[in-house]
Amino acid sequence: MTLLRVKDLHTHFISRNLDNEIRIATALNGVSFELSRGEVLGLVGETGAGKSLTAYSIMNLLKPPARVVGGTVEFDGRNLRDLQSDDMNSLRGSEIAMVVQNPRSSLDPLTRIGEQLVRVHTAHSDATAATARARAVEILGSVGIPAPEERMQAWPHELSGGMAQRVLIAMALMNEPKLIIADEPTTGLDVTVQAQILDLLRELVETRNVAVMIITHDLGIVAHYCQRMAVMFAGRIVETGNVNSVFDNPAHPYTRTLIDATPERLRDLKHKVHGGGAPPNLYNLPTGCHYVERCRFADDVCNDPVAMEEVGAAHFAMCSHISAVRDGWLS
Amino acid sequence: MTLRTMLLRRLVISVPLLIGILFFTFMLVRLGGQDPVGLLAGPTATAEEIDIVRAELGLDKPLFTQFWIYLGNIVQGDIGKSWISNRSVLLDILERIPITLELLFWGVALGSVIGVPVGLRAAFRHDKWFDQISRGISLLGFSIPTYFLGLVLLFVFFFLLGWSPPGMGRVSLLISPPPTITGSYLIDGLLAGDWSVARSALAQLILPVIAVAIISAAPIVKHTRAIALEVMSSDFVRFARASGLPPKKVSRIVLRNSSTPVATFIGTEITGLIGSVSLIEYVFAWGGAGQYGLNAIIRGDFSAVQGYVLFLAIFSLVVFILVDLLVLVLEPRAAAE
Ligand SMILES: Nc1ncnc2c1ncn2[C@@H]1O[C@H](COP(=O)(O)OP(=O)(O)OP(=O)(O)O)[C@@H](O)[C@H]1O
Ligand code: SF4
Ligand SMILES: [Mg+2]
Numbered sequence: 008m009t010l011l012r013v014k015d016l017h018t019h020f021i022s023r024n025l026d027n028e029i030r031i032a033t034a035l036n037g038v039s040f041e042l043s044r045g046e047v048l049g050l051v052g053e054t055g056a057g058k059s060l061t062a063y064s065i066m067n068l069l070k071p072p073a074r075v076v077g078g079t080v081e082f083d084g085r086n087l088r089d090l091q092s093d094d095m096n097s098l099r100g101s102e103i104a105m106v107v108q109n110p111r112s113s114l115d116p117l118t119r120i121g122e123q124l125v126r127v128h129t130a131h132s133d134a135t136a137a138t139a140r141a142r143a144v145e146i147l148g149s150v151g152i153p154a155p156e157e158r159m160q161a162w163p164h165e166l167s168g169g170m171a172q173r174v175l176i177a178m179a180l181m182n183e184p185k186l187i188i189a190d191e192p193t194t195g196l197d198v199t200v201q202a203q204i205l206d207l208l209r210e211l212v213e214t215r216n217v218a219v220m221i222i223t224h225d226l227g228i229v230a231h232y233c234q235r236m237a238v239m240f241a242g243r244i245v246e247t248g249n250v251n252s253v254f255d256n257p258a259h260p261y262t263r264t265l266i267d268a269t270p271e272r273l274r275d276l277k278h279k280v281h282g283g284g285a286p287p288n289l290y291n292l293p294t295g296c297h298y299v300e301r302c303r304f305a306d307d308v309c310n311d312p313v314a315m316e317e318v319g320a321a322h323f324a325m326c327s328h329i330s331a332v333r334d335g336w337l338s
Numbered sequence: 339m340t341l342r343t344m345l346l347r348r349l350v351i352s353v354p355l356l357i358g359i360l361f362f363t364f365m366l367v368r369l370g371g372q373d374p375v376g377l378l379a380g381p382t383a384t385a386e387e388i389d390i391v392r393a394e395l396g397l398d399k400p401l402f403t404q405f406w407i408y409l410g411n412i413v414q415g416d417i418g419k420s421w422i423s424n425r426s427v428l429l430d431i432l433e434r435i436p437i438t439l440e441l442l443f444w445g446v447a448l449g450s451v452i453g454v455p456v457g458l459r460a461a462f463r464h465d466k467w468f469d470q471i472s473r474g475i476s477l478l479g480f481s482i483p484t485y486f487l488g489l490v491l492l493f494v495f496f497f498l499l500g501w502s503p504p505g506m507g508r509v510s511l512l513i514s515p516p517p518t519i520t521g522s523y524l525i526d527g528l529l530a531g532d533w534s535v536a537r538s539a540l541a542q543l544i545l546p547v548i549a550v551a552i553i554s555a556a557p558i559v560k561h562t563r564a565i566a567l568e569v570m571s572s573d574f575v576r577f578a579r580a581s582g583l584p585p586k587k588v589s590r591i592v593l594r595n596s597s598t599p600v601a602t603f604i605g606t607e608i609t610g611l612i613g614s615v616s617l618i619e620y621v622f623a624w625g626g627a628g629q630y631g632l633n634a635i636i637r638g639d640f641s642a643v644q645g646y647v648l649f650l651a652i653f654s655l656v657v658f659i660l661v662d663l664l665v666l667v668l669e670p671r672a673a674a675e
Binding site: 107114 | 571572573574576577578579580581582583584585587591594595669670671
């Protein structure tokens with residue numbers, strides 16, 4: 008059953024320059040994807056592609072001058088863009104939980120860990136502080152934090168990066184979310200801790216039937232932990248499908264570049280995506296395919312609007328020359 | 339960081355700094371072109387008489403020797419004699435410190451009570467009309483010269499409106515001051531149960547306190563706003579929102595996390611305000627340490643100027659230590675470091 012359905016999402020940064028002319032950075036340009044319970048989706052793409060922005064647009068947490076200007080976000084049968092801010096707020100942290108990058112700077116420095124766990128719970132339920140505490144201790148233990156009772160008293164600055172990341176995951180679990188959005192949940196952690204945290208997330212999907220969206224630079228993580236993936240470039244999803252299908256038979260030149268750049272290192276979970284080439288200018292994107300300036304298959308046709316095409320079973324790509332790309336890649 | 343290491347660290351930094359500052363003012367005052375010997379000996383003195391006065395004051399010795407003697411005296415608690423009042427500078431300044439502190443305290447307190455909420459509100463209403471207006475007004479506060487502000491206040495509230503008593507001291511000339519307990523006429527008057535003294539002291543206080551408040555509030559508004567905005571854009575506030583905490587709770591997180599930097603700023607601002615306070619004291623004939631120092635500078639009263647500088651340095655040191663203590667109380671992180 009589809010839990011999250013994002014359709015044609017457009018997010019712009021609208022500002023004025025010194026001459027008081029309106030300038031628009033079109034950061035998301037029609038992002039669409041779906042996510043079901045019990046499924047892990049990997050969202051990959053180079054820096055600035057709009058991955059975090061997608062997450063914050065879904066959560067309705069954009070800071071000016073960013074604004075969602077079009078599209079729908081349907082979650083569990085509700086259109087999130089129509090929700091009152093109170094209703095949206097009660098959804099955040101309870102039904103949709105976020106695990107963010109920079110866990111250490113994301114915890115309130117002046118509040119003990121336990122209190123932070125307790126307050127996300129009491130904010131979303133009628134539970135007493137005592138019940139919430141008991142629950143917090145239990146969940147801290149279940150995310151692999153030793154001596155959880157004592158950890159409750161710890162200050163954020165006393166935690167290592169890995170511990171802080173676990174605390175964030177524990178916070179996400181305080182309210183039995185249906186969807187967890189994990190924005191680069193393991194960046195900056197060492198490989199063992201990384202694997203532990205991702206195993207933990209996968210276990211949650213299996214045992215509690217939550218849906219998880221993992222945002223990452225790391226194709227290795229996608230290959231190991233996700234069932235489906237979406238490749239993002241300049242505010243669009245240019246290819247999406249089952250992980251096996253995309254890795255075995257990539258259709259978009261950008262996806263191919265990403266995968267080709269990393270084949271032998273897919274296993275060591277360390278590799279960062281770098282497609283090569285300069286990022287496109289969001290203030291002045293190409294009229295057709297956004298990848299046109301970096302693509303070796305580009306021709307005039309690519310300046311016409313491109314659309315998603317089915318290239319395999321539940322596998323789509325946004326390119327006007329798919330067969331040429333598939334035939335011509337190796338030559 | 340424990341309290342002891344913190345105090346030690348402050349002192350280790352401060353002593354050489356203090357000696358440096360003393361040396362600098364010592365030289366500055368002496369090379370400044372004013373010759374107190376001429377002033378003291380009078381216009382009719384002969385060259386011989388002048389030499390005698392100079393020797394009495396120890397001003398015939400080389401400068402470095404003079405400085406050395408001066409340092410030695412300070413260590414023994416003797417910071418010299420004022421050539422004007424002919425009294426110990428230490429006594430002169432000590433009895434004036436409470437007078438200045440009273441003005442400074444109420445002024446900064448009022449400035450903070452106004453400035454902090456305005457700054458916070460401006461941050462929470464970022465780029466709305468309240469923000470714009472408060473920014474404009476605080477810019478005005480920045481650009482008014484202190485001395486001029488004092489005069490304008492007197493002109494409007496004493497001369498034009500007649501609401502305020504003349505700016506002539508800390509209590510009406512017709513009332514005899516209360517017995518000294520704290521040095522603040524207002525508090526001493528209250529302690530003595532003498533309402534007429536307390537009322538008059540309060541009336542005298544209002545305008546200079548408002549002047550200090552205006553001068554201190556402008557930077558407080560600006561920095562409080564900037565600090566709160568920075569906290570609001572921090573990762574942990576965004577995460578608090580992403581956790582669906584109610585807006586009131588999020589605001590409380592912002593306030594708590596802004597409090598230490600705001601308090602630190604106000605503390606450092608106090609040490610910088612002393613100069614402006616001296617001018618305000620001058621305009622209102624306040625008679626505190628600030629006015630004393632200013633007078634000493636104008637008249638070339640070497641020992642008094644140095645005593646005043648020493649007072650400023652020690653005052654800053656004490657304020658910084660108090661700010662450190664406050665941070666230690668407010669911040670678990672600082673206590674852990
Ligand atoms: N104030 C702004 N004005 C214009 N563009 C902005 C502004 N803030 C961010 N952007 C752009 O929005 C785009 C999307 O950023 P986003 O944080 O979503 O990238 P990301 O894919 O998460 O990258 P990373 O992998 O580095 O986290 C970036 O290209 C960035 O340049
Ligand atoms: S549409 Fe053209 S430019 Fe874009 S990826 Fe396909 S071939 Fe390259
Ligand atoms: Mg990001």
